[in-house]
Amino acid sequence: MPTVGTRLRETTRRLSEAGVASARHDAIVLIAHTLGLEPSYIRTAAARDDEWPPGADLDLLEARVTRRIDREPLQHITGKAYFRSIELQVGPGVFIPRPETEVVAGVAMAYAREALEMRGEVRVTDLCAGSGAIGIAVATEVPYAEVSMVEASEEALVYLRLNARFQPPEVRRRLRAVYADARNCLRQFDACADVVVTNPPYVPISAVPRDPEVALHDPPQALYGLGDDGLDVPRAILDEAQRLLRVGGVVVMEHGDDQGAALREYAESSEWWGDAHTLTDLTGRDRMLVATRVGV
Template identity: 40%
Template structure:
């Protein structure tokens, strides 16, 4: 067994004892990170690895320990206090990207941008798209702008894109320029959608590190989803698409809310696990 494989085995055992989910995957990524940074897991590398493993064993998310995460074609920086994008949200981004590709120069709005994962994925995968992203949390805005700068500089593992992404500080669609009203082709978001009663049921990686305002949509949990569905009727162009990630327990409520505000072609998209992941609907033509 090679020395690195032995390190991975040792780290796996340590993380498993701490109750970390997927301990072997995390152990491999931590060892690979240290080898890339320090050249090996010996000497200074051993001290670095021990510190990183201790953080992960304390249930700090792996993405924060490494300082980065991967989303579709991008490597994104993560920051404390900013929501970490999940793999299932790649499905939501994919629906928006497919729709944006149908337009010559799509206008895409993404509130609740967090790290900028969805907005930047649209930018690098849809030629000519214009994206306006917002977040109410200044830390998220700063992180998304940092990731935008890295994409523009070609540092995020994606092609260079034109300076066509705008990241604004503010609540949902309020920061958008008034002239965009009725002109947006795609409105996409991963908004807060959990009910307040879910607090206390989350794993430490979520409860202690993801910002509460990015998780909880209100007492009921569906408040922000309903606001965005209502806003879609004014901001989308006729025939424009809204794609919102939802609580998989609330698919029926999401369908009903979309229908109630007059949206059409209402559907629910499932993720790779079969869970209801997003509500999709169009503004009537």
């Protein structure tokens, strides 16, 4: 019987040969998930070269490794994704949250805390909410924040509602999951939000992602922003955000690293936006538009 270390090295090799960049990490997660153990235990057991646990379901492990070799996302195989401090349920039909979006969420939280300090309450609207990653993280990390999460995909809405339901009661009661097409008027939210945060689809149709995990498994409606530059949907959502925000409220919108100037220009062309600027992610790439709602 092979040891844990042997099994880990062999699984890592197979994933690496299939082009999986995070081969060792994914091998640890798949083994841990199959054995019902924490990844940290697998790392320790592999370092000690412990014996492989008797009775472990090798067929189940092989099926999961094969799925990953076929470049199915790790999160679809485990059914879990992690975002900041929260665990989310994900699967086919919902966008898998990315690390760079954690920075976008953090910026939205900073503005939400400012509003809470100034007004004693704060309302945040998460447009294109998907799994609920941003909205749930905001409600988790900003006490008293009332968060509305708006999603147009019925498939994604299943995960959105599920993830909201499984939060602790003190967070869950401040979350609202709303089904609405982004092009429809959400009149009940007009001029209510202090912060609108969104990770909209923004990939141009011509820019098919290189990674099979993204190109083949993320829902197209969560990826492609339409138009030659991929910004038709983000521009429409920016128009929607100006209605949802109270005067002085802030929009925080994620975008591609080459789209900052175009979105700033669009915001600056409107009488409803002021102080439009671009912030970067942890790699120094342009990652989000921030603008303040002005006017009456």
